[in-house]
Amino acid sequence: MADHEDRTEGARFAASVPQRHEPFPLKGCGALDWGMQSRLARVFRPDTRRTVMLAIDHGYFQGPTTGLERVDLSIVPLLPWADALMTTRGMIRSTIPPASRVPVVLRASGGPSILKELSDEQLAVSMEDAARVNACAVAVQVFIGGEHETQSVRNMTRLVDAGQRYGIPVLAVTAVGKELTRDARYLRLATRICAELGAHFVKTYYCEKDFDTVAAACPVPLVMAGGRKLPERDALTMAYHAIENGAAGVDMGRNIFQSDSPQAMIRAVGAVVHKSSKPDDAYDQYLREPAPAG
Ligand code: R5P
Numbered sequence: 001m002a003d004h005e006d007r008t009e010g011a012r013f014a015a016s017v018p019q020r021h022e023p024f025p026l027k028g029c030g031a032l033d034w035g036m037q038s039r040l041a042r043v044f045r046p047d048t049r050r051t052v053m054l055a056i057d058h059g060y061f062q063g064p065t066t067g068l069e070r071v072d073l074s075i076v077p078l079l080p081w082a083d084a085l086m087t088t089r090g091m092i093r094s095t096i097p098p099a100s101r102v103p104v105v106l107r108a109s110g111g112p113s114i115l116k117e118l119s120d121e122q123l124a125v126s127m128e129d130a131a132r133v134n135a136c137a138v139a140v141q142v143f144i145g146g147e148h149e150t151q152s153v154r155n156m157t158r159l160v161d162a163g164q165r166y167g168i169p170v171l172a173v174t175a176v177g178k179e180l181t182r183d184a185r186y187l188r189l190a191t192r193i194c195a196e197l198g199a200h201f202v203k204t205y206y207c208e209k210d211f212d213t214v215a216a217a218c219p220v221p222l223v224m225a226g227g228r229k230l231p232e233r234d235a236l237t238m239a240y241h242a243i244e245n246g247a248a249g250v251d252m253g254r255n256i257f258q259s260d261s262p263q264a265m266i267r268a269v270g271a272v273v274h275k276s277s278k279p280d281d282a283y284d285q286y287l288r289e290p291a292p293a294g
Contacts, residue, residue, distance in 0.1 A: 025049065027248065028220035029200070035167025036200065039136040042103040043084045043169075043201075044221065044248060048274045051249035053223060054082040054256060054266065056091065057107040057139070060124075062114045067257035071095045074257060081266045084136065086171075086251055089125055092133050103136040105171055105251075109155055118176070119146035123155050127162035137200070138163060139171040144190035145180055153197065160198035172199035175225070184210035191218040203251050206242045215246025226252030232259055232268070232286055237279040239272045249273055264289030 023030045024037040026049050032040070044051045056075050058065040067074055072095050079085065079102045086105040087096065096102075110124035121141055130138050140159050143152040156172050163170045172194035175182050182205045191202045191214060201221040204214070215222050224242035226235065235255040242250065250273060259265035268286040271277035277285070 026221060028195070032169075032200070033164075033167050036163075036169050039103075039167065040169055040200065042136045043105065045083055045274065049248065050243070050273050051083040051223060051251075052081070052266065052270050052273050053084040053086050053105060053249065053251035054078060055086040055226065055251045055253035056257065057087050058253060059091070060088050060107055060110045061112065061118065065254075067254065067262075074262065076100070078256070078262055078266050081263070081270055083249070086139060086253075089129060089133055104133060105137045105139050106130050106133060106135040108138040108159055109140040109152075117147055119143035119148040119152055121148070121152055121155060123159060127159075127166045127168060130168055131166055135168060137169040137171050139173055139203070141176055142172045142174045142190070142194050142199075143176060144174055144193055145186070146176075153193070156194065156199060157197050160200075163200070164198075169200035170198065171201050171203055171223075173203045173225070175205045183207055184214050187211075187214040188217050191222060195220045201248070206238050206247075208241075211242060211247075212245040221248035223247060223249045223251045226250065226255040229254045229258045232265060233279065233283045235265075236268055236272055236282045236286070239269055240277075240279045240282070243273055243276065261286070261289060 024041045026040055026044055029037055029040055056068055071091055079100045082102055084103045084105050088107045108125040109121045111121045112118050140156045142156050143149055160170050174190040174194055175187055184207050187204055187207055191204050194202045195218050202218055203223045203225050205225050224247045239250050256262050256266050264286045268282040271285055272282045
């Protein structure tokens with residue numbers, strides 16, 4: 001209700017103090033709309049501007065992957081340690097507790113199974129449905145160099161256009177495909193194309209040589225893909241080097257949920273990402289966590 005009596009004092013207006021405005025200081029996001037920045041600030045922790053995303057979307061093309069047979073039993077207990085969960089709308093509605101509060105990065109492309117040509121994807125979710133499940137971002141596969149390269153890029157640009165309308169950021173997932181050489185030259189090409197065409201952040205693999213140039217040449221945040229299961233110490237080392245060389249976080253699946261102790265592993269990954277823990281220290285932390293019951 002408006003003041004009937006003017007009891008404010010001039011000093012309360014602080015007329016000489018310029019109005020504060022603090023955009024979310026994430027790489028490349030300063031010009032985005034408020035809703036976009038707000039959602040990105042849920043995926044990327046504001047204190048570190050980094051993220052540990054837990055990827056469990058494998059079922060959308062390869063069915064019940066090892067470790068994801070019962071997401072209610074294997075994944076839901078890990079959610080308190082995930083900064084974001086990358087998953088499908090089917091898994092969200094059937095299994096993820098709405099009260100978990102974990103920000104969702106929604107898988108929004110699909111089509112072919114592992115029995116077919118994987119690059120032949122289409123968009124598989126409308127932006128309205130992404131908003132309905134309260135997604136903080138949507139994810140789309142981009143197959144640079146793949147058989148259906150142009151179609152997958154078109155999927156991404158359509159999703160970006162829809163995301164711009166709704167204030168929902170788009171994660172481009174690139175460098176997927178067995179036949180591709182994942183060296184820095186290829187990763188620079190793939191990630192830069194995604195960013196130039198509007199992706200708000202990009203997921204890509206780590207390469208040992210010159211990963212810093214991949215991150216530097218991409219004007220939006222990069223999150224490192226986990227890939228096939230490695231020994232825990234090696235996976236933590238890979239994450240460490242990715243972060244030290246410019247990645248803004250990780251989006252790991254099998255290296256967390258196929259670990260002997262997924263809870264210890266996600267916490268150790270979190271120490272690498274948010275505290276820059278050295279790989280040996282993070283691995284010691286992993287070993288110190290109690291083994292899962294049963
Ligand atoms: C990659 O193409 C998909 O998004 C995967 O289903 C998933 O995100 C991969 O996770 P990871 O390789 O760490 O198991």
